[in-house]
Amino acid sequence: MSTTTTDLENEIAGLTGTHGGHDDAHHGPQKGLLRWVKTTNHKDIGTLYLWFAFIMLLVGGAMAMVIRAELFQPGLQLVEPQFFNQMTTLHGLIMVFGAIMPAFVGLANWQIPLMIGAKDMALPRMNNWSFWILPFAGAMLLSTMFMKGGGPAFGWTFYAPLSTTFAPESTDFFIFAIHMLGFSSIMGAINVIATIMNMRAPGMKLMDMPLFVWTWLITAFLLIAAMPVLAGAVTMMLTDRNFGTSFFDAAGGGDPVLFQHIFWFFGHPEVYIMILPAFGVISQIIPTFARKPLFGYSSMVYATASIALLSFAVWAHHMFLTGMPVAGQMYFMYATIMISVPTGVKVFNWVTTMWRGSISFETPMLWAVAFVILFTIGGFSGLMLGIAPADIQYHDTYFVVAHFHYVLVTGALFSIIAAVFYWLPKWCGRMYNEKLSKIHFWWAVISVNVLFFPQHFLGLAGMPRRIPDYSLQFADFNMISSIGGFAFGASFLLLTYIIVDCIRNGEPVKEARVWESAKGLEWTVPTPAPYHTFDEPPEKALILSESSHIHHVSELAGATAK
Amino acid sequence: MISKEEASQMSEQELLERQRQGARRTATIIGLIAFGIFMLTLFLNLKPS
Numbered sequence: 123m124s125t126t127t128t129d130l131e132n133e134i135a136g137l138t139g140t141h142g143g144h145d146d147a148h149h150g151p152q153k154g155l156l157r158w159v160k161t162t163n164h165k166d167i168g169t170l171y172l173w174f175a176f177i178m179l180l181v182g183g184a185m186a187m188v189i190r191a192e193l194f195q196p197g198l199q200l201v202e203p204q205f206f207n208q209m210t211t212l213h214g215l216i217m218v219f220g221a222i223m224p225a226f227v228g229l230a231n232w233q234i235p236l237m238i239g240a241k242d243m244a245l246p247r248m249n250n251w252s253f254w255i256l257p258f259a260g261a262m263l264l265s266t267m268f269m270k271g272g273g274p275a276f277g278w279t280f281y282a283p284l285s286t287t288f289a290p291e292s293t294d295f296f297i298f299a300i301h302m303l304g305f306s307s308i309m310g311a312i313n314v315i316a317t318i319m320n321m322r323a324p325g326m327k328l329m330d331m332p333l334f335v336w337t338w339l340i341t342a343f344l345l346i347a348a349m350p351v352l353a354g355a356v357t358m359m360l361t362d363r364n365f366g367t368s369f370f371d372a373a374g375g376g377d378p379v380l381f382q383h384i385f386w387f388f389g390h391p392e393v394y395i396m397i398l399p400a401f402g403v404i405s406q407i408i409p410t411f412a413r414k415p416l417f418g419y420s421s422m423v424y425a426t427a428s429i430a431l432l433s434f435a436v437w438a439h440h441m442f443l444t445g446m447p448v449a450g451q452m453y454f455m456y457a458t459i460m461i462s463v464p465t466g467v468k469v470f471n472w473v474t475t476m477w478r479g480s481i482s483f484e485t486p487m488l489w490a491v492a493f494v495i496l497f498t499i500g501g502f503s504g505l506m507l508g509i510a511p512a513d514i515q516y517h518d519t520y521f522v523v524a525h526f527h528y529v530l531v532t533g534a535l536f537s538i539i540a541a542v543f544y545w546l547p548k549w550c551g552r553m554y555n556e557k558l559s560k561i562h563f564w565w566a567v568i569s570v571n572v573l574f575f576p577q578h579f580l581g582l583a584g585m586p587r588r589i590p591d592y593s594l595q596f597a598d599f600n601m602i603s604s605i606g607g608f609a610f611g612a613s614f615l616l617l618t619y620i621i622v623d624c625i626r627n628g629e630p631v632k633e634a635r636v637w638e639s640a641k642g643l644e645w646t647v648p649t650p651a652p653y654h655t656f657d658e659p660p661e662k663a664l665i666l667s668e669s670s671h672i673h674h675v676s677e678l679a680g681a682t683a684k
Numbered sequence: 685m686i687s688k689e690e691a692s693q694m695s696e697q698e699l700l701e702r703q704r705q706g707a708r709r710t711a712t713i714i715g716l717i718a719f720g721i722f723m724l725t726l727f728l729n730l731k732p733s
């Protein structure tokens with residue numbers, strides 16, 4: 123393989139016979155470690171993203187264990203308060219930017235070209251670059267812990283002036299890491315948009331695309347609109363800290379509340395960046411195991427787009443306590459509550475897809491059903507937080523911690539685990555251990571509720587977040603929560619074993635369609651998915667017959683005729 | 685996106701080249717939009733001294 127050309131260029135060169143006189147377009151991957159450094163293949167890069175995300179999940183999870191161990195009992199037991207603050211800050215940053223977002227980009231890399239009948243991502247070289255920025259940015263972020271003054275300890279929201287005037291020296295490295303992570307995300311989003319808009323199989327219309335592709339297209343636009351705002355915020359932090367500007371310094375005519383506005387103008391869409399692809403994953407899995415077409419496909423697309431648009435109009439519901447006018451509170455409260463309408467449409471459609479279906483509960487379906495139930499709990503507590511007068515009570519308490527962990531752990535993370543179990547046999551050509559996987563599912567799902575559900579009660583009773591010590595009345599629920607946390611953390615050791623065991627020793631799968639009722643172009647390629655797929659673009663009839671939202675043969679015939 | 689009628693008259697090589705040409709154009713436009721949003725964020729927060 124040439125080291126300076128991409129797979130697609132090789133493909134073109136192979137077709138014209140200009141690549142050293144031989145057609146090497148159908149070779150396999152390069153051998154050795156360099157394969158992973160230089161690869162431009164979407165499957166390789168997807169695998170790299172997923173493993174990186176998994177490692178970061180374990181690192182961020184270890185930090186969560188430190189937090190829960192310290193909170194096991196009242197009083198200071200294990201760590202200094204400053205270190206505790208570093209743990210909460212880095213845990214949040216690593217989970218958001220290092221685990222959840224890269225995992226979804228990994229799924230996008232693997233699945234989008236397979237689902238739209240494309241040979242690869244549109245910009246393979248940029249794809250390689252956007253991945254390889256990540257390990258360096260992640261390492262830089264982690265290295266701040268070992269610097270003079272310690273790592274960032276101002277929370278993942280890095281509000282000024284904590285992150286400017288009163289922050290440790292390592293904050294400049296944190297800023298650089300955020301810049302790099304943002305740059306990587308923007309490049310990934312550009313690639314997703316360029317791929318979906320240009321590389322779809324001829325004849326595949328936008329409304330023929332699987333829901334996972336749709337949700338990722340909308341997510342990519344969210345990334346393009348939100349990440350540069352974050353980059354702007356950290357750039358202003360950088361100049362405030364080092365070049366004498368006063369964007370966020372009241373003493374110089376700036377405004378610290380301005381930082382919160384800018385941060386949440388990025389931060390709220392960021393929440394949807396982490397949950398919209400999860401909606402796509404669940405919309406792929408439920409029809410497969412309910413053995414029914416997805417109910418309300420077009421309403422799902424419009425609901426996703428509505429959620430994305432509304433996400434830019436609700437940011438100040440995170441700031442009800444900053445002293446905004448009542449009219450502002452009313453607007454942001456109603457706008458926030460309005461998001462529950464398209465989200466409700468989605469939950470309704472998933473339930474209706476399952477209604478009277480021939481449901482079987484293989485592991486991916488178990489995770490998908492758990493997602494629907496538990497994400498809805500997170501959504502409801504979000505509604506409670508969106509009500510301005512109630513939020514004055516809940517703000518900065520453990521109720522908020524419980525809410526966003528129900529959304530991001532039992533929502534985003536559960537969907538990623540569901541996706542891995544759903545597509546892993548297609549990726550590696552081996553089946554995971556179903557019995558162990560179900561044990562793991564019940565272990566994780568019970569322990570995660572023991573971990574996060576009591577935090578609602580702690581918050582309602584008034585326990586503030588981001589504290590290493592607390593009053594005695596919070597002791598019992600904290601101990602229960604910590605026990606759940608240790609059990610949930612340990613469940614990931616079993617998950618690691620299940621995945622590694624599947625890849626190395628799993629029973630070989632030969633069927634292209636691993637799940638008998640699965641629909642989608644990815645199930646038409648051999649198992650395991652070959653290194654190069656869709657040399658010939660799929661025909662329109664195949665695209666339509668593999669659609670998970672076409673109900674009847676007559677509808678299929680009508681669509682083909684169009 | 686290329687229609688199936690157009691695609692049927694193209695060779696595999698022409699199809700790929702056409703798709704990648706479109707992809708480069710899309711990427712340039714989206715990249716410029718992202719840079720524009722970054723600059724706008726900074727510009728809107730600058731105050732005349």
